[in-house]
Amino acid sequence: MTNKINIQVKIGKLILKNPVMTASGTFGYGLEFEKFFDLGKLGAIITKGLSLNPVKGNPPQRIVETPAGMLNAIGLQNIGIKNFISEKLPLLKKYKTPIIVNVYGRKVDEYIEVADILNDTDVAGIELNISCPNVKRGGLQFAADKKAVEKIINRIRKKYKKTIIVKLSPNTGNIEDMAIHCERCGADAVSLINTIVGMAIDIKTKKPVLANVFGGLSGPAIKPIALAAVFKVSKKVKIPVIGVGGIMNYKDALEFMMAGATAVQIGTANFIDPLTCVKVIKDLQYYLKENKIYDINKIIGAIKLE
Amino acid sequence: MTNKINIQVKIGKLILKNPVMTASGTFGYGLEFEKFFDLGKLGAIITKGLSLNPVKGNPPQRIVETPAGMLNAIGLQNIGIKNFISEKLPLLKKYKTPIIVNVYGRKVDEYIEVADILNDTDVAGIELNISCPNVKRGGLQFAADKKAVEKIINRIRKKYKKTIIVKLSPNTGNIEDMAIHCERCGADAVSLINTIVGMAIDIKTKKPVLANVFGGLSGPAIKPIALAAVFKVSKKVKIPVIGVGGIMNYKDALEFMMAGATAVQIGTANFIDPLTCVKVIKDLQYYLKENKIYDINKIIGAIKLE
Amino acid sequence: MLNQGKVVFNRKLNNTIYYLRIKVPISFKAQPGQFINIKVSDDYVPLLRRPFSIFNHERGFIDILYKVVGNGTKKLSNKKREDILDFIGPVGNSYVDFFYEDEFKEKNIYLVAGGTGFASIHFFARWLLRKKIKFKLFYGAKNKKEIFQRFCKNFDVLIATDDGSCGKKGLITSFINGDKDTIIFCCGPQTMLKTIQSIKAYKKIASFESYMGCANGVCLSCVIKINKGKEFDYARVCKEGTVFDLDDVIII
Amino acid sequence: MLNQGKVVFNRKLNNTIYYLRIKVPISFKAQPGQFINIKVSDDYVPLLRRPFSIFNHERGFIDILYKVVGNGTKKLSNKKREDILDFIGPVGNSYVDFFYEDEFKEKNIYLVAGGTGFASIHFFARWLLRKKIKFKLFYGAKNKKEIFQRFCKNFDVLIATDDGSCGKKGLITSFINGDKDTIIFCCGPQTMLKTIQSIKAYKKIASFESYMGCANGVCLSCVIKINKGKEFDYARVCKEGTVFDLDDVIII
Numbered sequence A, B: 001m002t003n004k005i006n007i008q009v010k011i012g013k014l015i016l017k018n019p020v021m022t023a024s025g026t027f028g029y030g031l032e033f034e035k036f037f038d039l040g041k042l043g044a045i046i047t048k049g050l051s052l053n054p055v056k057g058n059p060p061q062r063i064v065e066t067p068a069g070m071l072n073a074i075g076l077q078n079i080g081i082k083n084f085i086s087e088k089l090p091l092l093k094k095y096k097t098p099i100i101v102n103v104y105g106r107k108v109d110e111y112i113e114v115a116d117i118l119n120d121t122d123v124a125g126i127e128l129n130i131s132c133p134n135v136k137r138g139g140l141q142f143a144a145d146k147k148a149v150e151k152i153i154n155r156i157r158k159k160y161k162k163t164i165i166v167k168l169s170p171n172t173g174n175i176e177d178m179a180i181h182c183e184r185c186g187a188d189a190v191s192l193i194n195t196i197v198g199m200a201i202d203i204k205t206k207k208p209v210l211a212n213v214f215g216g217l218s219g220p221a222i223k224p225i226a227l228a229a230v231f232k233v234s235k236k237v238k239i240p241v242i243g244v245g246g247i248m249n250y251k252d253a254l255e256f257m258m259a260g261a262t263a264v265q266i267g268t269a270n271f272i273d274p275l276t277c278v279k280v281i282k283d284l285q286y287y288l289k290e291n292k293i294y295d296i297n298k299i300i301g302a303i304k305l306e
Numbered sequence C, D: 001m002l003n004q005g006k007v008v009f010n011r012k013l014n015n016t017i018y019y020l021r022i023k024v025p026i027s028f029k030a031q032p033g034q035f036i037n038i039k040v041s042d043d044y045v046p047l048l049r050r051p052f053s054i055f056n057h058e059r060g061f062i063d064i065l066y067k068v069v070g071n072g073t074k075k076l077s078n079k080k081r082e083d084i085l086d087f088i089g090p091v092g093n094s095y096v097d098f099f100y101e102d103e104f105k106e107k108n109i110y111l112v113a114g115g116t117g118f119a120s121i122h123f124f125a126r127w128l129l130r131k132k133i134k135f136k137l138f139y140g141a142k143n144k145k146e147i148f149q150r151f152c153k154n155f156d157v158l159i160a161t162d163d164g165s166c167g168k169k170g171l172i173t174s175f176i177n178g179d180k181d182t183i184i185f186c187c188g189p190q191t192m193l194k195t196i197q198s199i200k201a202y203k204k205i206a207s208f209e210s211y212m213g214c215a216n217g218v219c220l221s222c223v224i225k226i227n228k229g230k231e232f233d234y235a236r237v238c239k240e241g242t243v244f245d246l247d248d249v250i251i252i
């Protein structure tokens, strides 16, 4: 019975065996989850944001819990793209799960250099993080800068043959406009939303709780905002939209798919229950079966208006 | 002892006996709370958004709870400014609390007409709601339209002698830019944030939970976002900033004041505990006493960086 | 209005339905049709209070009868004897506001309860009983488990269940024959109320439920549509209601 | 790694400190210095798990000793016998990884515990005891109430409290005289660890706490600074730690 149910979805040229991906920064480089489940079950693994060279990140305190959410200001600590390729990628190859590298650059050129390096590997795609709210120095808010985004996508598109996803944020500018812009520039898909700029103050010390002052809000608290963004953007672009923000279970995932998302990413939930992704995949299958829906693609954008 | 502690703050020409206001739309026209406490204790009462003529509002379902928050799409149902003045205002006069009328217009002219009408009353000020995410028809997102905002403030400023507050949202455009813009145009203060656009889908019916599809997110979930907005805007403008978003107790209020808010508004919390405002006022006094801070103005912007 | 009371008991009656008694001051007074708005959690999840009809009220206590449908009611079901419950109420108007003893003297009074709508109807039935006013109770639910006969001992009651496991089989509304001398008081799912709209009667009075933010008349979330000639008005279930003249209401 | 266990008891030891025992499968193995990351709520508030050192572990159970400081620990304190606790662990490295029996033979082994830092030190003390390795325990806290002498019966222990209500009066660190033959294992507030950095010793090994998101090495939230010549590196307390060579750590 389950065999007859199709849960494959397509993101650009990339076929995913199911629509569940891990959200960047919440799944490390994947390997830490080997002890919890078979990584081969995932639709895709999106790595922690990688830059050309290793980045130390922000000083601690780097996170703080907020009502039904959390703020993080990791500051994109990462081992650098080359170390990733030499140390992590070989260990990930054995899983039949596409690896998508989340890329962060301080300058336009850095994105392009990283993409160039990835061209020679067998990662399945790149996700361009142009919307991280947590980098102070050089932390260009590309998310509001259409020209920079155009440059990045155009130049990568020229050489890079595989899937390009652009990750958007609701922090600056109009997310629908930016999504349309990314589509025009040649992106294969957009993923949204990245975390939302937030802050917390310790009233005892009068200091910001996070050393970086600002952090990005994630978790269930932001789900309604993410869902509205996905719904709006899905109506405006033809390329697939990947929904992310506060997904904790298959019901949340369904909301995003009904709103128009072709796939979903699960972030903060991985911290709370490391099995969230596999549970969502299983539960989605069960839901489809129960409701006699034999193709998950029928759920995408299935929202009924009026 | 308590007598020696000053908790007065100033918003433009307006002196508030304490910095705690009710947020528009969560306190009706004030009178419904008479049974819970003496309205004379409040720093200010901000009314439900009023327009020139009565407005029916959106069809139900109008609200839905979300993790640590709620979405509302009331659609600005209100009795119209004239009914407010004839029916409600006389009953509010006996309290020594400034009444601030939250004004909503479908067009630029409507704001001005309502302000003109208020000029002849003894309301203490107006709060221009240019950022409501819940009005479909004619629901101009003034929050992103600098020219319209300029027109509204300029023309009201010319005639209107009392305090003008402009309520901003993080939904569109850059909230700091807009705050600076409002200051230049002659606003006495800005209040932020209004609710954030969000959405929920009922996966059983596949329909949006709210008849209006979108709603505004409020409550503790948005506190970190509101706090970051208040902190950023406070650094950019000289006029007072009024902090609103997810304040549930005096600790939250302190965070906003430390971030730079001169006063705070309490919204969703009124639904959960109708005594929230008076509790916050009392607890703030207690906090000041305990910490030997004899003037609440010393808390404003008291955040320590580095 | 803002009240606190100790839980006397919180009994599980079947898989999902609980019977909760709260000790209240002797000065506490409530009328049938009114409800209370309970703080079910000290946390921000669930955030809002939850409204429940008063199922029974006598000097010094109130009872509610509730079904666990989501997180809020689940939280409520975890309350234990001696726990303190914070609630607002009584809220809303009452069936009694629509009850004119003289006018109704020669009429047949029907009470119709569907599902947990039984709660407020039960309180009203006890009120009528105490006043020695005759009535007939129509009581419908999904199945036997959701029918609480123990609370109907002193009533003239007709029961119907969807599956016939208790009383008649079918919708309770299909067993009501109204006429110009019938007065109906009802509470239950909107579909039931809609059906009752088409039953002939002298008067039909219904208590409504809706999604509530404040239960204090200020958030304007709980509105239903009220006929006003060609137009309509929104009325707040928590303030103008919960009890309305059923013919005035536009049920969608 | 993902585990579930039943609460055996959850005793209140004083105003704020609790002693919790969880039944675990006999196959469960943990080392002193390791911790578990407990899901304290089924709701989204608190959202994240909460980390606690293993205070004691024998075949079939683990104990933790925790202080109620906020909402998460309050939730934990409400758990009752037979409740099922969902936890991840054991997580992190161990004091044992830094214990070289031969090398340490002729040295004085000092264990230093401050406040709830006593939890992991206690587990390590029991480990040493079982191995018949001699050590001296320095145990400091605010006052008598926060000192748990009942768990120190078999140890050679020196106690100090801020107010002198139990043992010596003053900071526990002021009673430690180190020398080149002293080996210190410690756990407690950062200020205590910082003071210990300036005590002379052959080796100083410390277990650290920090604000954790995942306790699984992926979120990079729990980092502390590690000396690396002129540079520094961030190390994850949940992965490279919690136990570090104290001299390597830059405490701010």
Ligand SMILES: Cc1cc2nc3c(=O)[nH]c(=O)nc-3n(C[C@H](O)[C@H](O)[C@H](O)COP(=O)(O)OP(=O)(O)OC[C@H]3O[C@@H](n4cnc5c(N)ncnc54)[C@H](O)[C@@H]3O)c2cc1C
Residues within 6 Å of the ligand: B065, C035, C046, C050, C051, C052, C053, C054, C064, C065, C066, C067, C068, C069, C070, C071, C072, C073, C074, C116, C119, C120, C208, C209, C210, C211, C212, C242
């Ligand atoms: C005036 C009034 C009186 C009521 N009296 C009773 C009663 O006596 N006994 C009883 O069992 N229930 C009663 N209800 C319904 C009860 O309030 C809801 O079932 C409860 O609030 C659901 O909370 P939850 O957190 O468990 O569910 P949620 O997780 O919030 O929601 C679960 C489901 O319940 C629905 N729901 C949520 N709120 C309401 C609501 N206010 N009305 C109807 N459906 C809702 C949601 O749409 C959803 O489908 C009454 C409601 C009102 C407005």
Ligand SMILES: Cc1cc2nc3c(=O)[nH]c(=O)nc-3n(C[C@H](O)[C@H](O)[C@H](O)COP(=O)(O)OP(=O)(O)OC[C@H]3O[C@@H](n4cnc5c(N)ncnc54)[C@H](O)[C@@H]3O)c2cc1C
Residues within 6 Å of the ligand: A065, D035, D046, D050, D051, D052, D053, D054, D064, D065, D066, D067, D068, D069, D070, D071, D072, D073, D074, D116, D119, D120, D208, D209, D210, D211, D212, D242
């Ligand atoms: C590896 C490790 C082992 C620990 N072992 C123990 C133990 O054996 N016994 C014990 O009582 N406590 C221990 N803690 C601390 C314990 O995890 C925190 O006290 C707890 O998470 C606070 O949760 P809360 O929701 O009650 O407080 P919150 O409301 O989250 O916070 C209240 C206060 O506690 C602080 N806090 C929050 N999280 C931590 C944290 N991870 N570390 C230190 N302070 C924190 C906050 O900054 C705040 O000031 C340990 C922490 C770590 C990282």
Ligand SMILES: Cc1cc2nc3c(=O)[nH]c(=O)nc-3n(C[C@H](O)[C@H](O)[C@H](O)COP(=O)(O)O)c2cc1C
Residues within 6 Å of the ligand: A023, A024, A025, A026, A048, A049, A050, A072, A074, A076, A102, A129, A132, A167, A193, A194, A195, A217, A218, A219, A220, A222, A244, A245, A246, A247, A265, A266, A267, A268, A269, D213, D219
């Ligand atoms: C600790 C943490 C680190 C993150 N790091 C990255 C990152 O490196 N690159 C990126 O594009 N997004 C990053 N994100 C954002 C997530 O991928 C995701 O967009 C966001 O958390 C919302 O989803 P969630 O609510 O499911 O967590 C990070 C999020 C968290 C919580």
Ligand SMILES: Cc1cc2nc3c(=O)[nH]c(=O)nc-3n(C[C@H](O)[C@H](O)[C@H](O)COP(=O)(O)O)c2cc1C
Residues within 6 Å of the ligand: B023, B024, B025, B026, B048, B049, B050, B072, B074, B076, B102, B129, B132, B167, B193, B194, B195, B217, B218, B219, B220, B222, B244, B245, B246, B247, B265, B266, B267, B268, B269, C213, C219
């Ligand atoms: C039910 C509801 C109705 C509201 N109506 C208005 C309104 O009429 N005008 C306005 O400017 N803001 C309105 N708001 C926004 C609030 O004033 C406030 O900005 C927002 O709710 C955030 O604060 P909170 O988290 O404390 O609720 C409304 C909010 C709610 C929840």
Ligand code: FES
Residues within 6 Å of the ligand: C211, C212, C213, C214, C215, C216, C217, C218, C219, C220, C221, C222, C223, C236, C237, C238, C239
């Ligand atoms: S529930 Fe708020 S007005 Fe009725």
Ligand code: FES
Residues within 6 Å of the ligand: D211, D212, D213, D214, D215, D216, D217, D218, D219, D220, D221, D222, D223, D236, D237, D238, D239
């Ligand atoms: S807590 Fe996430 S890396 Fe240590």
